[in-house]
Amino acid sequence: MKVPKAIQSVIESFEKLPGVGPKTAQRLTFYLLHVPQHELDRFAESVQNLKKKTVLCSVCFSVAESDPCMYCSDAQRDQGLICVVEQPLDVLALEKSGRFYGVYHVLHGKIDPLNSIGPEEIYINQLFKRIKENHNGSNIKEIILATNPTMEGEATAMYIARHMKNNHPEITITRIGRGLPIGADLEYADSVTLQRALEGRSSY
């Protein structure tokens, strides 16, 4: 099929994105043909600068503008409360909830033996190092394990919890609540979710 090179090139770029198939890539590309040039320029510039203008925070490994990031350098936040998440996007989700005033630690993955990802492949030792170094000086009170409630996420949480119990038994370790999501229907909930919801019941 003969397609102008300039168009084919944009289609191919879109196709590489996750969840974007050939049809969607075509549709997005032909949509861009109607967009003013200055908006295309802005789009292009922002994509080009995405990685140049961001860094990984050397404390919590979240994607940030500065190092340390705005969370780790914020005196208003509780630096003694660390929430451990799998991905940088999880930080955004928690921030959106507006209920967390501690700091983060981004693992950039999860322990996943089937895909040969062990504790060394993710930022888990950096977490232990951070806790050890900080704990001698300041006071880390609690680690919230907010990895996903999947097989791998649970294994990762368990791995961290075990290490913490062995090395820092004085620090509280909690796991983010699991149960029915708000708006869900009990009838359609799967049995594992219901088990967790029963285990995680709270007094009314």
Added chain:
Amino acid sequence: MKVPKAIQSVIESFEKLPGVGPKTAQRLTFYLLHVPQHELDRFAESVQNLKKKTVLCSVCFSVAESDPCMYCSDAQRDQGLICVVEQPLDVLALEKSGRFYGVYHVLHGKIDPLNSIGPEEIYINQLFKRIKENHNGSNIKEIILATNPTMEGEATAMYIARHMKNNHPEITITRIGRGLPIGADLEYADSVTLQRALEGRSSY
């Protein structure tokens, strides 16, 4: 919510695309953080050049690298057979079918009175002009009306057909076949599609 500006800017660009919501925009943006810089540069460059390196063909109004486009300047193709479509993407779809050896005319829209789009807002007079000018010299044999089988697409086809009958009764006007799409199930077909399928039946 505090998000690094470089990231927010890419999220906003993605959000402007059709069918891309805030969550998808976030997901795509954070995916791009793992992509090598040279691929980001290529993506950015292709978006920037999309409109700069393409033109509208002054004959058929398809999006092309050159004017006239590769279809209109191709002596191998039947220049006397014009297929009228709504959008540039439709040209790609027909080319993919590999069964059309004529040339195109892209209307860049459809007659849509509810959205106050009349025949003057789309490239319909350019089609009539093209037919008139060409017909005096060369021989246009057939116009295939391949606008979408929607209310507006049918209205547009009817408008063109009527004009052609009044002005060039010697040129054959055809409408692209409507009926059951291949792989469909008669049971689930809507009644209008079945009506058209019956009307468009062919001898076996």
